[in-house]
Amino acid sequence: MSDKLHFSLVSPERELFAGEVDQVDAPGSEGQFGVLPGHAPFMATLKAGVVVVFEGDKRTRLFVRSGFADVTPQGLTILAEEAIDLIDFDATKSEAALASAKLELESADEDDAKVRLIETISYLEALIASAA
Template identity: 65%
Template sequence: MTGKLNFSLVAPEREIFAGQVDQVDAPGVEGDFGVLPGHAPFMTTLREGVITIYEGNARRRFDVKGGFADVNGEGLTILAEEASEITA
C-alpha cells in the first residue's frame, strides 16, 4: 500500500480536521470500520463513538455524536452531528 488518504472531519460549526493520513477508524451503525488509501467507495451513518486518525506513529482521537461517512475516489469525509478532539 502506498499513498495517503485524504480525510476531512466536519462538524456543523466548522471543519475539525483536514489532511492526508494513513488510516481512519470510525464507529459505523453496523459496526466499527477502518479506511485505508484506495478503499472501495461506500457511505454509512455513524453512531456515537470515537474516530481514530493514524498519521505515521501518531494517533489523534475525536469523540463524535453521530453523522455520516462518505468514502469515494477523493478520500473520506465525515459529517458529524457533533465532534471534539480527545486531548487526554
Template identity: 80%
Template sequence: MSDKLHFSLVSPERELFSGEVDQVDAPGSEGQFGVLPGHAPFMTTLKAGVVEVFEGDARTRLFVRSGFADVTPQGLTVLAEEAINLDGFDASASKTALAEAQDALIAAEDDHEKEHLTETITYLEALIAAA
C-alpha cells in the same frame, strides 16, 4: 494509488480535521470500520463513538455524536452532528451534565422528554467513557 488518504471531519460548528493520513477507524452504525488509501467507495451512518486518525506514529481521537461517512476515490469525509477532539478534553463538565440529565429523567413525565433525556444520557456516557 496514493500512499495517503485525504480525510476531513466536519461538524455544524467547524471543520475539526482535514489532511492526508494513513488510516481512519470510525464507529459505523453497523460496526466499527477502517479506511485505508485506495478503499472501495461506500457511504454509511455513524453512531456515537471515537473516530481514530492515524498519521505515522501520531494518533488523533475525535468523538462524534452521530453522522455520515462517505468514502470516495478522493478520500473519506465525515459529516458529524457533533464532534469533539478528545486530545486534552476535560470530562468534568460532561459528568455534571450527565448527573443533571439523570435527575431530569427521574422527574420527567412526558414520553418525548424521557426519550430525549435517554438519548442525551447515552451520548454523555459514551463521551465520558471515550475520554
C-alpha cells in the same frame, strides 16, 4: 494509487480535521470500520464513538455524536452532528450534565422528554467513557 488518504471531519461548528493520513477507523452504526488509501467507495451512518486518525506514529482521537461517512475516490469525509477533539476534552462539565440529565429523567412525565433525556444520557456516557 496514493499512499495517503485525504480525510476531512466536519461538524456544524467547524472543520475539525483535514489532511492526508494513513488510516481512519470510525464507529459505524453497524460496527467499527477502517478506511485505507484506495478503499472502495461507500457511505455509512455513524453512531456515537471515537474516530481514530492514524498519521505515521501519531494517533488523533475525535469523538463524534453521530453522522455520516462518505468514502469516494478522493478520500473520506465525515459529516458529524457534533465532534470533539479528545485532547481538549474536560470531563467535569459532561459529568455534571450527565448527573443532571439522570435526575431530570427520574421526574420526567412526557414520553418525548424521556426519549430525549435517554439519548442525552447515552451520548454523555459514551463521551465520558471514550475520554478515559
